[in-house]
Amino acid sequence: MYSDSRDSVFEWDSDVFSDKFRGNSDVSSQGTLSTPSTGNQYCTPRSISAVESFSYDNTMLQPEVIPRTSIWSASFRSNSESLVPFDPLVVNGAEQKTGEEEYVYQIPPRFVFRSFRGCRFAVEDNARFFVIKSYSGMDVDASIANNIWASTNLGNKRLNRAFDEVRAVRGKIFLFFSVNCSGRFCGVVEMKNNIDFTRTSDVWVEKSRWKGVFPVEWLMIKDVPNRHFQHLKNPLNESKSVTNSRDTQELPFDIGVSMLKIFSSFK
Numbered sequence: 001m002y003s004d005s006r007d008s009v010f011e012w013d014s015d016v017f018s019d020k021f022r023g024n025s026d027v028s029s030q031g032t033l034s035t036p037s038t039g040n041q042y043c044t045p046r047s048i049s050a051v052e053s054f055s056y057d058n059t060m061l062q063p064e065v066i067p068r069t070s071i072w073s074a075s076f077r078s079n080s081e082s083l084v085p086f087d088p089l090v091v092n093g094a095e096q097k098t099g100e101e102e103y104v105y106q107i108p109p110r111f112v113f114r115s116f117r118g119c120r121f122a123v124e125d126n127a128r129f130f131v132i133k134s135y136s137g138m139d140v141d142a143s144i145a146n147n148i149w150a151s152t153n154l155g156n157k158r159l160n161r162a163f164d165e166v167r168a169v170r171g172k173i174f175l176f177f178s179v180n181c182s183g184r185f186c187g188v189v190e191m192k193n194n195i196d197f198t199r200t201s202d203v204w205v206e207k208s209r210w211k212g213v214f215p216v217e218w219l220m221i222k223d224v225p226n227r228h229f230q231h232l233k234n235p236l237n238e239s240k241s242v243t244n245s246r247d248t249q250e251l252p253f254d255i256g257v258s259m260l261k262i263f264s265s266f267k
Contacts, residue, residue: 110124113220113260114264116218116220116221121190123172123174123260124171124172126169127171127172127173127253127256128165128166128172128173128174128253129173129176129251129252129253129259130158130159130162130175130176130248130249130250130251131178131242131246131247132149132177132178133178133179133180133245133246133247134178134179135206136179136204136205137186138205139205140179140186140187142203142204143189143216143218144187144218147215148203148213148214148215148216149175149189149213149216150200150204150212150213151212151247152210152248153212154248156197156212158248159173159191159195160194160214163194163214173191174189174219174256174260175189175190176251176256176259177189178245183225183226184223184224185229185259185263187219187220187222188218188219188260188263189216190217191214191215192215192216193214193215194214195212195214196212196213197211198212220264222266224262224263224266228262228266229241229259230243232255232258232259234251234255235252236249236250236252
């Protein structure tokens with residue numbers, strides 16, 4: 001007989017590993033542990049109470065059975081949603097119409113530059129570039145103030161046709177401005193829309209000479225001497241230097257990007 005200061009102890013002769021103990025003590029199918037009814041015990045009343053109160057929900061020990069469904073079965077195909085390639089311009093099956101100011105790039109832009117206002121503008125592979133030759137620096141000032149431009153009749157048609165082509169692929173047109181006989185380029189603009197051949201503007205020095213108007217956005221305004229561009233030869237103009245260009249002369253993509261880099265880095 002053992003004694004304990006905290007509780008009385010009973011004698012227990014049965015070995016917990018013996019057949020006698022296992023036959024008298026078992027867990028019922030209901031999850032309740034039954035204690036042996038015979039034999040001496042070494043167990044405190046507190047322990048007996050804990051054992052007798054032991055119970056559990058045996059349904060918690062049952063693994064969840066997930067029915068297997070063949071991916072080739074008709075039920076699987078009928079319950080599966082059709083896979084549709086993601087298009088950022090299509091939401092809930094409806095095409096989203098976006099304006100120029102809401103243009104969403106579906107691929108990361110290839111080049112990014114900063115305008116004189118501090119805003120960034122992107123140049124992608126489908127961009128096109130043209131040289132604009134102005135007869136007067138005052139016309140350039142008027143363009144900056146009013147965000148419009150007008151070229152010759154032939155130049156307007158060329159730019160309008162190019163704008164239709166790049167708009168079909170969500171591209172942009174960039175124009176490099178230079179005043180005749182100035183010996184430098186003075187800025188970069190983006191053509192924002194088609195030419196309105198029915199409109200004229202009175203902001204030009206020779207008001208009656210220019211027919212048609214189209215909106216532009218000035219991106220860079222700075223005078224860069226021709227010597228910084230003379231090494232750029234235009235294969236679309238008999239490999240002449242870009243400084244020897246006529247109005248609305250088109251430039252290849254790599255030449256246009258090179259000119260943007262020169263404009264951007266020039267101090």
